[in-house]
Amino acid sequence: MQKDIVLSVKGVTKSFGGLKALSKINLGIGKGEIYGLIGPNGAGKTTLFNILTGIYTPNQGTFNLDGKDLAGLKPHLIVKAGLARTFQNIRLFGNMSGLENVMVGFHVRTKTGVMGAVFRHYRAREEETNLRNKSKSLMDYVGLDPELTQPSTTLPYGDQRRLEIARALATNPKVIALDEPAAGMNPTETAGLRDLLVRIRRDGITILLIEHDVKLVMGLCDTVAVLDYGKKIAEGEPKEIKANPDVIQAYLGGELS
């Protein structure tokens, strides 16, 4: 199967002191797919996300998005290149309203600088109105009420997760990386999330998904990679993964046999 690769990770290695968190990870994420990344706790999934989004620089290896090498770039430049993320523990701007959080996401795709802010010329105001409308429709898209004015940390948990997704989508990414979006959700919320992810994929955005909810991953992803102790032990379609003895050994513990 020949995939059109959008995000390619080559030989990424990261150690913290003597601990090898990731060793020689290779991934090829195809355009428009939902790519699942699973593995036991401490397998290095979030470390990989942190490398991909520029928080850490890899010791070795590189990764590129649509052919553009991103390794070692500052986080905001990676976002600009088209890779956005959400967080395992929700990290919203708590003092801002939901709408404002989304508007921050648009920062990188808008231009008005200091002069525009000070003199508020026509173009700056137009951009601001435009931005507000686009942010509202994004909130609508993820299923949130755009008129919510309360500080974002007081929103219900599931809504906060959706808001993070909206904020990441606002950066107009090619690939959106979701770090355990279903964590702590009840079954109804998870079902809603699943619909949202399907809609995002349909709109042409590639999804890289870390998730513990095995049912969600197996039902949703086109490709799944499994990490264990910083190594990739398997990659393939969900049904291959389910049948892979290494995976069952390392992670699923035989449950799905």
Next chain:
Amino acid sequence: MLGSVYALVALGYTMVYGILGLINFAHGEVVMIGAMVVLTMIGFLSGFPAPLSNGAILLFAVITAILVCSMLAFLIERVAYRPLRNAPRLAPLITAIGMSILLQNIAMIIWGRQYKTFPDLFSTVSYSFGGANITNVQVFIIIISILIMSALLLTINFTRIGRAMRATAESPQIASLMGVNVNYIISLTFVLGAALAAVAGVLVFANYSVAHYSMGFMLGLKAFTAAVLGGIGNMAGAMLGGILLGLIESIGAGYISDFTGGFMGSHYQDVFAFLVLIGVLVLRPTGIMGERVADRT
């Protein structure tokens, strides 16, 4: 009047604190440099072959002061704070104090030790209503301060750059992961604060007609008090704190002699600012408008 100047300077403290969690003790010195640059520029422009109107001279001088102070603040951040961004919090605090002393001494070398007087560009007119006296300079100061502060509040709350600043204040890391260039925003915050400080420097200088290389120290401390009073890190709080502190000082200085039966005179004015500082820190450390205990270690 005095209050609106405190408010302008306090905004500089509070913006930097809000974003970096750092008390920029060199901020008062930026105010002083602003006043000094205006003095030099007025002297320079007055000697121009083609005579300029006094208003034009003042305007050019103030613009120069804003530019110089902005560049200065940019450099201070680059040299003294950015290398210590991830150091323990005590380290940048010490460099801030060091920077403050350094700037004072540089100013002393450039402008000398003597008190400088403000050139007579315009005549002071005094108005009186309801028993209170106010000069045209003071009216001007109040108007300018209000204009600047409203512009700043609008910028912070309703523009792209302002949003990026608030996002950075909440969490620099998350802001950068959402595509905000954090270093740019931090530099910008210092520059904006310095521009306000430059204006404040000119206003103080115009009002008291004296400038001195050490004038920034006391002014900075009082503005810091104002920022703490309002709730440090909170912009509206800084403005309110500044104005309140100005009122407390003036009223206190006016009546202290009556309270103490002539034992203490109005030259004890400075006492009030620091009584307020101690009072706030003991009774309500988060200040009037501070909600969270601003601590980010």
